[in-house]
Structures are given as structure tokens and as C-alpha cells.
Amino acid sequence: MSRNAYIARQREAHGRKAVAVLPIHYPKELLTALGVLAVEMWGPPGAPRGDGAGRIQAYVCSVVRNAMAFLGSGGADAVDGVLFPHTCDSIQGLATLAPDFGGWDRESFTFLHPKGPARPSTRTYLDGELRSLARRLEVFTGRTLDDAGLAAAIRLHVEIDEARSAVLDARPFLAVGDPEIYALLRRGEWLWPEDHLAELRAFRERLPAGTRRPGVPVLVSGYVPEPPSLLQILNDAGAWVAADDFAAVGRRVVRGAPSAAEPWEALQERYWAAPPCSTRSADPDARVNHLLGMLDRSGARGVILQVIKFCEPELFDVPLLRRAFAARGVPVLYLEGELETELSGQTVTRIEAFVEMLAAGRAA
Amino acid sequence: MILRRAQYELAGRVVGPFLASLDGWKRRKRSPSGTSRTSPFGPPLESVRKLKEIMTAHFFQARYADGAVPVAWVTSGFPVELLRPLGFHTVYPENHAAMCGVQRLVPGLSDAVEAQGYSRDLCSYARADLGSVITGRTPVGRMPRPDLLACCTNICQTVLYWYKALADHFRVPLVIVDTPYVYGKAEPHHVQYVRDQLEELVRVAEKVSGRRAEPEALAEVARKAKEGTDLWAECLATGMSRPAPWTGIDGFFHMAPIVALRGTDVCNSYYRMLRDELRDRAARGIGGLREERYRLLWDNLPIWFAVREVATLLAERGFNFVCTSYTNAWAEAGARIDPRDLIASAADSYTHIILNQDLPNRLGILRRLSRDYQVDGAVLHSDRSCKPYSIGQVDLKDRLASELGIRVLLLEADHSDPRAWSKEQADNRLTAFMEGFA
Numbered sequence: 001m002s003r004n005a006y007i008a009r010q011r012e013a014h015g016r017k018a019v020a021v022l023p024i025h026y027p028k029e030l031l032t033a034l035g036v037l038a039v040e041m042w043g044p045p046g047a048p049r050g051d052g053a054g055r056i057q058a059y060v061c062s063v064v065r066n067a068m069a070f071l072g073s074g075g076a077d078a079v080d081g082v083l084f085p086h087t088c089d090s091i092q093g094l095a096t097l098a099p100d101f102g103g104w105d106r107e108s109f110t111f112l113h114p115k116g117p118a119r120p121s122t123r124t125y126l127d128g129e130l131r132s133l134a135r136r137l138e139v140f141t142g143r144t145l146d147d148a149g150l151a152a153a154i155r156l157h158v159e160i161d162e163a164r165s166a167v168l169d170a171r172p173f174l175a176v177g178d179p180e181i182y183a184l185l186r187r188g189e190w191l192w193p194e195d196h197l198a199e200l201r202a203f204r205e206r207l208p209a210g211t212r213r214p215g216v217p218v219l220v221s222g223y224v225p226e227p228p229s230l231l232q233i234l235n236d237a238g239a240w241v242a243a244d245d246f247a248a249v250g251r252r253v254v255r256g257a258p259s260a261a262e263p264w265e266a267l268q269e270r271y272w273a274a275p276p277c278s279t280r281s282a283d284p285d286a287r288v289n290h291l292l293g294m295l296d297r298s299g300a301r302g303v304i305l306q307v308i309k310f311c312e313p314e315l316f317d318v319p320l321l322r323r324a325f326a327a328r329g330v331p332v333l334y335l336e337g338e339l340e341t342e343l344s345g346q347t348v349t350r351i352e353a354f355v356e357m358l359a360a361g362r363a364a
Numbered sequence: 365m366i367l368r369r370a371q372y373e374l375a376g377r378v379v380g381p382f383l384a385s386l387d388g389w390k391r392r393k394r395s396p397s398g399t400s401r402t403s404p405f406g407p408p409l410e411s412v413r414k415l416k417e418i419m420t421a422h423f424f425q426a427r428y429a430d431g432a433v434p435v436a437w438v439t440s441g442f443p444v445e446l447l448r449p450l451g452f453h454t455v456y457p458e459n460h461a462a463m464c465g466v467q468r469l470v471p472g473l474s475d476a477v478e479a480q481g482y483s484r485d486l487c488s489y490a491r492a493d494l495g496s497v498i499t500g501r502t503p504v505g506r507m508p509r510p511d512l513l514a515c516c517t518n519i520c521q522t523v524l525y526w527y528k529a530l531a532d533h534f535r536v537p538l539v540i541v542d543t544p545y546v547y548g549k550a551e552p553h554h555v556q557y558v559r560d561q562l563e564e565l566v567r568v569a570e571k572v573s574g575r576r577a578e579p580e581a582l583a584e585v586a587r588k589a590k591e592g593t594d595l596w597a598e599c600l601a602t603g604m605s606r607p608a609p610w611t612g613i614d615g616f617f618h619m620a621p622i623v624a625l626r627g628t629d630v631c632n633s634y635y636r637m638l639r640d641e642l643r644d645r646a647a648r649g650i651g652g653l654r655e656e657r658y659r660l661l662w663d664n665l666p667i668w669f670a671v672r673e674v675a676t677l678l679a680e681r682g683f684n685f686v687c688t689s690y691t692n693a694w695a696e697a698g699a700r701i702d703p704r705d706l707i708a709s710a711a712d713s714y715t716h717i718i719l720n721q722d723l724p725n726r727l728g729i730l731r732r733l734s735r736d737y738q739v740d741g742a743v744l745h746s747d748r749s750c751k752p753y754s755i756g757q758v759d760l761k762d763r764l765a766s767e768l769g770i771r772v773l774l775l776e777a778d779h780s781d782p783r784a785w786s787k788e789q790a791d792n793r794l795t796a797f798m799e800g801f802a
Binding site: 094116 | 477480481482483485486487517520521522524525526528529532540542544545547551553554556557560561563564722723724746748751752754755756757758759763776
């Protein structure tokens with residue numbers, strides 16, 4: 001079923017409004033609690049099309065340029081609103097350009113998450129920002145958010161994260177390729193959470209743990225695993241994803257249930273417990289330690305950094321990550337793209353050569 | 365420590381000003397009239413000499429600051445008023461990067477950081493500054509090692525990542541003042557958040573400096589900062605005269621004290637002098653150009669390495685930049701500062717910087733400047749290195765043109781990296797733009 005058909009069905013069957021969500025971090029629990037379907041918009045991939053395509057300069061990242069073009073051409077007309085998290089300067093700019101100067105004339109929301117480490121000021125502020133967004137969503141939906149509803153939504157998302165963690169952790173023993181695993185995980189970007197959870201559980205039941213997967217385990221990091229053929233190319237070359245740090249996937253899987261019983265505290269606890277991410281201005285040492293921990297636990301023999309061109313938060317961390325992996329003697333393959341729908345032949349050759357090198361046990 | 369402090373004071377009070385005077389004397393000796401007969405520009409401002417003296421002394425003194433006084437590296441939009449009473453010598457990496465841009469040092473400095481894995485797509489200010497840190501190459505002799513890094517996100521998020529890289533390099537405390545972007549109207553919890561962070565900042569800065577921020581001292585600095593921004597606004601306002609007594613390009617250079625020395629007597633006395641000179645020129649009909657035929661607005665940062673050549677190309681045909689949204693930004697910040705409650709008013713003021721507000725607000729500023737300064741056209745610098753300033757310019761261009769009936773050019777360049785600049789193409793575009801006025 002296409003996304004638009006799914007959105008229409010959710011509206012008809014459950015009376016749910018839908019909100020398109022720009023990357024990356026947002027309190028999905030609030031949307032779920034108020035019966036709002038979140039449909040994430042990572043671009044979409046491909047060349048920007050339509051009247052909006054030229055409204056943002058070519059030196060701005062393709063996620064934002066494509067989103068502007070998509071909104072401006074009516075691509076998101078199936079949804080009732082758009083949520084712009086405070087990911088970077090470019091999404092911040094898009095959040096005023098499209099609603100204020102044309103391209104998006106329905107409801108728009110912002111979620112200005114704090115930058116930097118947890119401090120008393122950021123905790124107080126985050127609470128205020130979460131409650132502010134909740135109030136706006138209440139007006140939008142005509143529903144009231146109560147503590148019981150929020151607590152139930154948090155429990156649901158904790159279960160989803162547990163199920164996603166289980167899939168990610170079981171990868172060495174799953175007799176299925178990375179494209180299928182990622183297709184499953186990324187359907188969570190637009191499915192109603194209960195539907196996504198059901199799929200995750202069905203997947204685990206269908207695929208009991210088998211023998212250890214052959215090939216070269218690698219750690220992948222970057223913004224979003226696009227194009228999806230990247231994963232097939234990796235598998236065909238003889239490698240598989242043993243650890244994931246994509247902003248769209250692994251960086252949003254919160255491990256462990258919150259200890260707080262009070263739902264607003266629990267919501268905040270989950271926010272701070274998420275893996276370190278450049279777009280939340282994570283502490284560099286924390287990010288490096290997190291990635292090195294993933295490397296150790298997964299047994300990955302190489303790292304693939306796949307960065308979207310012009311993505312400042314990610315680009316600033318690249319030297320740091322390169323240094324950290326080099327100090328461990330772990331080879332790194334750096335790829336840069338612009339949400340192309342297919343990888344170039346040159347990139348495919350680089351991936352193949354990288355995997356061959358890892359398989360042969362040579363350093364970069 | 366005592367010797368170092370003596371060196372620092374001597375550098376700022378005696379040696380720096382002396383070197384600046386000597387440099388000025390040498391320049392005057394080389395070119396006594398200050399401007400050639402064929403130059404399209406009017407007589408140079410007398411205040412330039414004083415500006416050079418102040419800024420030379422500031423950077424010269426900075427060479428001896430570490431070990432003598434606490435040193436803070438701060439972003440241009442940081443509420444520096446909170447650091448001054450604690451005795452910090454403040455250094456502005458953006459200001460320094462602009463100097464690197466003027467002297468075309470950025471490609472070399474950028475090469476050094478690109479070799480470490482930084483992308484050329486990152487802001488050229490950040491690349492220049494990080495390159496200078498790595499290589500030690502700088503146009504100011506020496507940059508003092510920071511004891512504190514102070515970063516405010518009201519100008520961009522880039523500074524956040526840039527300062528994190530600096531903190532990783534220097535291993536000194538980094539304070540972040542995160543200013544939520546203002547869509548329409550700032551929510552109360554947004555301003556409160558900034559206020560809470562400023563209070564956290566003061567505690568960290570007190571610890572680093574070993575001094576206490578006394579309320580009277582904070583109020584005094586706030587008063588001076590407010591006066592300074594008001595004086596700067598008065599300087600800019602002289603550009604409303606016909607002809608404008610200076611050019612917007614002059615303004616880019618004369619803004620250095622309001623950025624780097626805001627809240628000091630030196631800054632305010634300088635702007636009193638500049639304002640008086642500009643008012644005098646305006647009264648006597650002395651223009652920034654010999655013949656001002658058309659008046660333009662400039663949006664975004666300058667193209668530092670080509671600022672003079674762009675201005676000259678336009679000036680030769682009588683086009684003058686009489687106002688810029690960039691220099692204006694430092695004239696507006698002071699309006700909200702209240703010396704009776706610096707922290708609360710600084711939270712409000714520094715949240716409402718032009719780059720931290722939405723596009724309708726920006727359009728309003730451009731519209732107001734266009735009308736107040738009676739411009740005939742505008743050049744919007746689409747700055748590859750500054751995304752928050754540049755996103756939306758395509759729409760701003762169309763709206764300014766259709767609403768005000770003025771000609772608007774979108775000129776793509778970079779504020780510091782000449783590798784993103786094509787002189788011939790830019791000249792063609794600017795020439796075609798000017799032909800449209802005939």
C-alpha cells in the first residue's frame with residue numbers, strides 16, 4: 001500500500017490526522033497520544049521537481065531542497081500539517097520559507113529541541129517545548145492530552161524500540177539481507193506505531209535465529225540509508241551491516257525503558273537517553289565512545305560514513321570520527337551523496353574495493 | 365604573571381597605538397592625498413586612522429593576553445556584556461576570519477583543515493579559524509590561547525559545531541547559549557531558556573576568571589553597550605542623506621569596534637567621533653562617492669576578499685551601497701538592552717537578532733531599510749558559507765522587486781573563500797544589473 005493510500009485509510013478508519021515530519025528528532029509519543037499519524041519526509045530522494053525547486057540555492061542540502069520542492073508541488077497534500085524539528089539551519093530556514101512565503105499553507109509546527117548537553121536550563125526548556133507542542137497539537141486535533149494517554153503512548157514506543165533493538169541485535173544470525181531489514185525498520189517512518197510494532201514482531205517470529213551470517217561485518221553511519229540499493233550493493237560485495245548509526249535509524253532507537261513514572265518526565269528521559277547525534281550537538285567524546293562501543297560489540301571490521309553533501313552537523317563530526325577510527329586501525333570509507341535514487345558506478349566500485357580490502361584483512 | 369600583565373597593558377596602551385600611528389604615517393607618506401584623482405570615491409574618512417589605531421591596539425594587545433588576563437573566544441552575537449566585568453579579553457574568531465578573508469589567506473588555511481577531513485562545503489569562517497589554530501598562521505601576529513569558549517547560536521548553528529571543534533582542540537570550557545529561533549513571536553519559555561543559560565554562563569565565567577560579576581559593573585557595561593549600539597545606529601543613519609556621506613563598504617570595516625569592543629569606552633568614543641564626522645560631511649554635501657547617482661542596499665555578509673573591487677566597479681558608475689542589513693544588525697540589538705536588568709534584557713535582545721528571526725521579519729527589515737534610505741536597487745549576496753542568511757533570498761528578491769518596484773540582483777559568492785568566486789561572471793552580472801538602471 002502506498003503512503004498516500006495508507007494516510008487516507010488511517011483517516012477514514014480511525015479519524016486520524018496526518019502530519020509530515022522533517023528529520024530528525026521529535027517526540028513521536030506526543031503525536032501518537034493525540035492520534036496523529038507521523039509521516040516522515042527524508043527528502044524525498046531524487047532531483048527536486050516543481051516550482052519550488054529553485055527557491056533554495058544549490059549549496060543547501062538536498063533533504064531541504066527536495067522537501068521545499070515536494071511541499072511546493074503538492075507532494076504532501078495528503079497530510080494535514082508539517083512538523084519542522086530544529087535539526088539545522090537549513091531546516092530552520094525551510095520552516096519559515098514554506099509556511100510564510102508559499103509552498104505550504106496548512107498547519108505547521110516546530111519543535112526546537114535544545115542543543116548541547118543536558119543542563120538544568122535545557123531540562124526546564126525541553127519540558128516547556130514539549131508541553132507547548134502538545135498544546136498546539138491539541139488545538140490541531142481537537143483532542144485533550146491526558147497523562148494516561150501519554151503514558152500509554154510512551155509504553156508503545158518503548159515496546160517499538162525494544163523490538164527494533166531486537167532486530168538490530170539479531171542481525172548476525174538473521175537469514176535475510178540488509179535491504180529487507182532496513183525496509184522493515186524504515187516503514188516505522190510512516191506506519192501507525194501499532195502497525196509497525198505488529199510488523200516487527202511478525203518479522204522476528206518468521207525469522208528465528210539461525211547460524212552466524214557469513215561475510216564482512218561493517219558499521220554504517222550517516223544521515224539516511226539512501227538509496228536503498230546501497231544495502232544490496234554492500235551485501236552483493238560480501239559485507240553486511242553489523243552496527244547502525246544512521247540518524248534515520250539507529251540514532252533514534254532508545255534502549256531501556258524510562259525509570260520515571262510521571263509521563264512528562266519519562267518523555268524527557270527518553271529524549272536524553274537517545275544515542276548521541278550530531279544534530280543535537282552531542283558531546284564529541286560521548287559520540288566517539290558510543291561508536292567505538294558499537295564497533296566492539298558488533299565486531300565490525302570497517303566503517304562506512306555516508307554523508308549528505310552540505311549537511312553541516314554531520315560534516316563537522318567527520319574529522320573527529322576519522323581520527324577515532326584511525327586510532328583503532330579501523331578502515332573508513334567516506335561517501336558523500338545528494339539523495340540520488342541510484343549510486344554511481346564509481347561509488348559502487350569504491351564500495352566493492354573497500355569490502356574486498358576488509359575481506360583480505362588489509363588496512364586502508 | 366605580573367610581567368605578563370605589564371606586557372599586556374603596555375601592548376594595549378602604548379605599543380599598539382604607536383605601531384598603528386607609525387603605520388598610518390607610512391601610508392600617508394606613500395599616498396599623501398589619501399585618494400587618487402581618478403578614484404570614484406569621495407575623500408576618505410578622517411576617522412579611519414583612529415579605527416586602525418583602535419583595532420591594531422586590540423589585536424596587538426591580544427598577543428599578550430593569555431597568562432595576563434582571562435581570555436574568551438566568543439561568537440559575534442554573544443552577549444559579551446556579561447564577560448567584560450569579569451576582566452576577560454575577548455577575541456572574535458569571526459572577526460579574525462574576516463581579516464583572513466580580506467587578505468586572501470583562506471584557501472591556504474582551509475587546505476590545512478581539509479587535509480584533516482573537514483569539508484570545503486563548511487563555512488569559510490570556520491575553516492579559516494580552525495586552519496589558523498592548526499597552522500598558527502594569522503594576519504594578527506598571534507591569537508591568544510582561550511580560557512573559555514563562548515558560543516551563542518543566534519547567528520547560526522555552525523558556530524556550535526565550530527566551537528565544539530575548538531573545545532576539542534584546546535580542552536577548555538565551552539559555554540553554549542542556545543537561542544530558539546523566533547517564528548512570529550518568541551514564546552515565554554524560549555526567552556526564559558536563554559535567560560537561564562545566561563545565568564549558567566555567568567557562574568562558569570566567574571569560575572574561569574576567579575572574579576565575581578558585580579551587579580553595578582554589569583549595569584555599567586550594559587549602559588555602555590547600549591550607548592555604543594545607539595551611536596552605531598546614528599552613524600548608519602547618516603547614510604539617509606543624499607549623497608550618503610560614506611559607503612556601505614566603509615560600514616563593513618567601521619563595524620569592527622561594535623562587534624569586538626562593544627561595552628567599552630573606547631568603542632563609544634570612537635563612534636561619537638565617527639558620527640560627528642559623518643554628520644559634518646552630510647551637512648557639507650561630501651559623499652562617499654564623488655558622484656552618487658543610484659543608491660543600493662546590500663544584504664548578507666560582505667565578500668571580504670572582493671569587497672573593494674565590487675564597490676569600485678559599482679562606484680565608477682555612480683552606484684553606492686548606502687545601507688546594509690548586516691551592519692544594521694548591530695544597530696538594532698541595543699534597543700532591548702536594559703542596564704537595570706542586564707540578564708533578562710540580554711536574553712530578550714540576543715534572541716531577537718535578525719538571523720534568529722523568521723523571513724517575514726527579515727523582509728520587514730529590508731523593506732524598511734529600502735524606504736528609509738530611499739534605495740533604487742538591492743544586491744542580495746547569496747553566500748555559500750552562510751545558509752541561515754541565504755535561505756529565502758530567492759523569495760526575498762522577488763518580493764522586494766515586486767513590492768517596492770526596485771531592481772534586485774542575487775549575487776552568488778562566499779564571504780571569505782575566493783575559490784567560490786568568479787570575478788568575470790560577477791562583473792558581468794553586476795554590469796548587466798547596472799545597465800538596467802539606464
